[in-house]
Amino acid sequence: MTSPRKDCALVILGHGSTENPDSSTPTQEHAEDLRARGLFAEVHTAFWKEEPSFRQVWPLIESPVAYFVPDFISEGYFTQQVIPRELELSGRITQHNGTTAYYCDPVGVHASMTQLLLKRAREIAGDVPPEETSLIIVGHGTSLNTQSTQVIKDQAARLNASGGGYAEVLDAYMEEPPFIADWHQMAQAPNVVVVPFFISDGLHSYQDIPVLLGIESEPTEAASQRDVFRENPHRLRGKTLYYSRAIGTDPSISDIILDQVTHFDEEYLRDR
Amino acid sequence: MSLLIDQALESWVNHGGNQIGEVSVWRLPSGDGYRLCHVSDAATAREHPDSLEFFSSPRDARLVSQYGEAGDYRPLKTAPTLRRGWLLELADAAALREAMGNLYPAMVPTYFRYRKDPASLPVTHLRDTLNRQTGMYRYAREVTDEQAQTLVRETCNSAHRCLKKNLWQISEGLPITSLPPEDLDPSAVAEGEMPLLCTEACTFIVSGARKAAKEAARQKPET
Numbered sequence: 001m002t003s004p005r006k007d008c009a010l011v012i013l014g015h016g017s018t019e020n021p022d023s024s025t026p027t028q029e030h031a032e033d034l035r036a037r038g039l040f041a042e043v044h045t046a047f048w049k050e051e052p053s054f055r056q057v058w059p060l061i062e063s064p065v066a067y068f069v070p071d072f073i074s075e076g077y078f079t080q081q082v083i084p085r086e087l088e089l090s091g092r093i094t095q096h097n098g099t100t101a102y103y104c105d106p107v108g109v110h111a112s113m114t115q116l117l118l119k120r121a122r123e124i125a126g127d128v129p130p131e132e133t134s135l136i137i138v139g140h141g142t143s144l145n146t147q148s149t150q151v152i153k154d155q156a157a158r159l160n161a162s163g164g165g166y167a168e169v170l171d172a173y174m175e176e177p178p179f180i181a182d183w184h185q186m187a188q189a190p191n192v193v194v195v196p197f198f199i200s201d202g203l204h205s206y207q208d209i210p211v212l213l214g215i216e217s218e219p220t221e222a223a224s225q226r227d228v229f230r231e232n233p234h235r236l237r238g239k240t241l242y243y244s245r246a247i248g249t250d251p252s253i254s255d256i257i258l259d260q261v262t263h264f265d266e267e268y269l270r271d272r
Numbered sequence: 273m274s275l276l277i278d279q280a281l282e283s284w285v286n287h288g289g290n291q292i293g294e295v296s297v298w299r300l301p302s303g304d305g306y307r308l309c310h311v312s313d314a315a316t317a318r319e320h321p322d323s324l325e326f327f328s329s330p331r332d333a334r335l336v337s338q339y340g341e342a343g344d345y346r347p348l349k350t351a352p353t354l355r356r357g358w359l360l361e362l363a364d365a366a367a368l369r370e371a372m373g374n375l376y377p378a379m380v381p382t383y384f385r386y387r388k389d390p391a392s393l394p395v396t397h398l399r400d401t402l403n404r405q406t407g408m409y410r411y412a413r414e415v416t417d418e419q420a421q422t423l424v425r426e427t428c429n430s431a432h433r434c435l436k437k438n439l440w441q442i443s444e445g446l447p448i449t450s451l452p453p454e455d456l457d458p459s460a461v462a463e464g465e466m467p468l469l470c471t472e473a474c475t476f477i478v479s480g481a482r483k484a485a486k487e488a489a490r491q492k493p494e495t
Binding site: 020042048053056057059077222225 | 393404472479
């Protein structure tokens with residue numbers, strides 16, 4: 001349980017999109033949820049591709065202390081290069097014009113993401129036996145930073161060891177091998193559950209990956225601009241495929257954001 | 273904790289502030305709460321409020337600002353494309369600040385910071401923004417000053433693209449010459465209107481610079 005920090009600001013950092021209206025929605029909703037809980041003096045969002053931008057966020061902060069939690073899926077290019085550069089952070093703790101900035105871990109590396117993945121997989125394919133099902137965790141993958149894929153490899157390893165009962169748990173990516181487009185070749189079981197390890201049902205998880213899976217022949221409109229979310233299962237390429245919403249849309253991510261704040265205190269402020 | 277921004281915003285309305293971007297703001301006659309609508313609906317809001325779609329939460333402001341009249345996504349909230357037909361009633365200054373944060377992100381705190389002391393508001397010139405880009409945007413720094421001026425004219429003009437007043441230059445001592453003077457002047461607003469201030473080039477300029485630089489490189493004859 002996170003104790004109130006009434007003299008602190010919480011800033012949730014997201015990617016956002018200039019093309020897809022749903023990209024920033026989960027981050028906005030987590031912020032609204034946490035604002036309503038009244039645990040912080042102020043709760044803000046800031047984005048790479050939307051407003052307020054990372055660069056615009058400093059004038060918003062009135063509190064002497066601000067926790068910055070990346071609503072990002074992995075430690076990688078954005079959390080290690082772009083965000084520190086744009087926010088002018090020099091490390092975990094930065095003094096910035098009278099504000100002490102605490103830079104927390106991204107939500108995607110939190111230990112409870114493993115259970116969240118299992119919960120999501122069971123929700124969408126609860127009626128099929130796990131031992132006859134391949135579970136694929138799909139991520140973006142990028143040549144810009146090798147650590148971007150590590151978090152997904154780690155999750156797949158944990159899920160294989162967790163006793164979730166799946167025939168196999170695999171990792172796959174949009175832009176580097178093993179490619180998600182080859183899902184039917186890599187999956188051995190007749191049922192395949194694919195969970196996007198993404199923050200939102202945005203451009204990649206709602207529009208791009210369904211084309212790579214073969215669910216759609218070309219990218220559809222954004223999720224919020226369609227009447228119904230897709231219905232499972234899909235009979236494709238000799239398999240029964242279940243495709244989940246992005247993991248980051250789960251409301252429990254709000255609690256993970258708070259956990260990352262608590263974790264920061266324990267890890268970096270214990271001796272203060 | 274009551275935020276200083278809430279108090280400043282309340283005082284601003286009490287002293288005649290009535291417009292932020294395309295939004296009309298006024299205090300309810302009872303003095304209890306605020307109402308907002310599109311500036312073009314201000315007369316309707318007072319005479320026939322029931323003809324407008326009624327909202328009552330700051331969160332609703334996010335939904336109002338997300339799509340234009342034709343249902344098109346508005347990634348740039350300061351674009352002059354806010355949809356009409358809504359009336360938003362808010363309980364207090366904190367709710368007003370939150371709603372304005374959804375309609376025009378960061379604009380209210382930025383303005384109050386500027387009003388208090390313009391020198392305290394950090395402004396970053398375009399070259400500094402472009403030169404620190406990495407990844408796919410590292411090409412953006414190759415844009416020429418002339419290309420940058422064209423890009424600014426096409427991306428920032430208040431008539432069609434963005435209502436913010438540019439405070440930044442191409443580089444220190446090299447001002448923007450491709451926008452009308454009123455788009456660069458925070459005082460060029462109507463009485464009671466809060467200017468929206470741009471302290472640094474946005475993602476549309478950075479993306480546009482990358483595109484312009486790449487196109488120019490493609491067209492350059494091989495030597």
